[in-house]
Amino acid sequence: MTTIQIANAPLPVDDRNIDQKLADLERIIGSMSRVLVGYSGGVDSAMLIVAAHRILGDEAIAVTADSESYASGELEEARRIIAQFGIRHVVVKTRELDNPDYAANPLNRCYYCKSELFTHMSELAEKLGADQILYGNNADDVGDFRPGAQAAEKFGVRAPLQEAGLTKQDVRDLARRWQISAWDRPATACLSSRFPYGTPVTSEGLRMVDRAEAFLHGLGFPQLRVRHHAELARLELPAVELGQLLADPGLRERISSELADIGYDVIALDLRGFRSGSLNEVLKKKAASTEDGDLRTRARQLVETLGLGPCEAQERAGVLTLELPETAISALADADARGKLVRELECLGARFATLLLNAPDRRSTAT
Numbered sequence: 001m002t003t004i005q006i007a008n009a010p011l012p013v014d015d016r017n018i019d020q021k022l023a024d025l026e027r028i029i030g031s032m033s034r035v036l037v038g039y040s041g042g043v044d045s046a047m048l049i050v051a052a053h054r055i056l057g058d059e060a061i062a063v064t065a066d067s068e069s070y071a072s073g074e075l076e077e078a079r080r081i082i083a084q085f086g087i088r089h090v091v092v093k094t095r096e097l098d099n100p101d102y103a104a105n106p107l108n109r110c111y112y113c114k115s116e117l118f119t120h121m122s123e124l125a126e127k128l129g130a131d132q133i134l135y136g137n138n139a140d141d142v143g144d145f146r147p148g149a150q151a152a153e154k155f156g157v158r159a160p161l162q163e164a165g166l167t168k169q170d171v172r173d174l175a176r177r178w179q180i181s182a183w184d185r186p187a188t189a190c191l192s193s194r195f196p197y198g199t200p201v202t203s204e205g206l207r208m209v210d211r212a213e214a215f216l217h218g219l220g221f222p223q224l225r226v227r228h229h230a231e232l233a234r235l236e237l238p239a240v241e242l243g244q245l246l247a248d249p250g251l252r253e254r255i256s257s258e259l260a261d262i263g264y265d266v267i268a269l270d271l272r273g274f275r276s277g278s279l280n281e282v283l284k285k286k287a288a289s290t291e292d293g294d295l296r297t298r299a300r301q302l303v304e305t306l307g308l309g310p311c312e313a314q315e316r317a318g319v320l321t322l323e324l325p326e327t328a329i330s331a332l333a334d335a336d337a338r339g340k341l342v343r344e345l346e347c348l349g350a351r352f353a354t355l356l357l358n359a360p361d362r363r364s365t366a367t
């Protein structure tokens with residue numbers, strides 16, 4: 001089992017109010033002359049570039065990567081968000097997949113991604129005479145596993161939000177105060193983050209994830225992830241939407257059919273639901289022992305013991321998939337029942353406990 005060490009401990013508790021932190025941010029940025037801000041369209045980088053623009057005016061320049069790893073529409077949305085502020089915006093074409101170290105998808109993949117971006121920004125800074133390159137890490141990011149921060153340190157890129165002690169909630173509150181439309185935008189991450197570490201990142205795989213997530217967004221799911229376990233798609237939805245989907249066999253069939261057309265052989269719904277960085281979970285804990293029997297057998301026995309009926313269980317690409325009767329699926333629409341099952345399965349050693357959506361015996365009976 002691979003383990004990680006996080007170099008930076010969390011910051012000490014900061015009792016200052018948001019305006020005191022903002023004053024610190026203004027002091028930090030005000031000491032600079034011309035800055036480039038790595039800007040993705042997310043709330044952190046949007047708030048940072050707007051803050052820099054409020055302080056430095058036209059000497060604050062937003063820089064956005066045009067990358068295969070970004071979801072379709074993200075670049076247009078990034079442009080739209082800051083257009084109302086009249087901020088100068090430069091788009092650079094990045095080619096992370098050309099780097100085999102990135103494409104191999106190691107634990108520090110984000111290091112190579114940020115290095116690609118910061119290389120372009122360093123060249124642009126020299127051309128435009130910028131004295132600082134900035135990016136949107138905030139105080140809550142300290143102590144998390146973020147290889148991109150190592151790249152920032154290497155390239156001398158600063159994180160003023162973090163330096164000023166601004167948390168994620170502070171950032172959202174200021175973005176709302178300044179009427180930045182991204183203030184309540186769900187957290188996003190590049191599409192490569194949907195690939196388990198060690199699974200190569202490919203153009204084809206990125207397009208599959210992009211199409212799948214765009215389809216689900218179109219169904220009205222605002223926050224979700226489609227995790228790309230090779231031929232298996234593992235869907236993560238927030239608890240409320242997860243319960244609604246479990247109670248709707250017709251919608252499950254529609255999703256299963258569309259993702260199969262996209263190219264996934266196995267479509268599975270994560271019973272624990274949406275959480276950012278779920279693929280980092282394997283870095284932080286070991287799976288429980290399965291010495292008393294293989295996981296599939298023990299999972300089947302557990303499901304039957306809980307009164308959820310007969311069950312077929314398989315383990316594919318590190319994902320436990322359960323094939324359950326419709327009555328059991330309806331019962332799992334209840335968050336308490338679902339939580340109990342997931343906890344018990346994790347105790348057995350399941351890292352990802354899922355419901356198989358494209359089970360053959362349900363395709364013919366779904367309504």
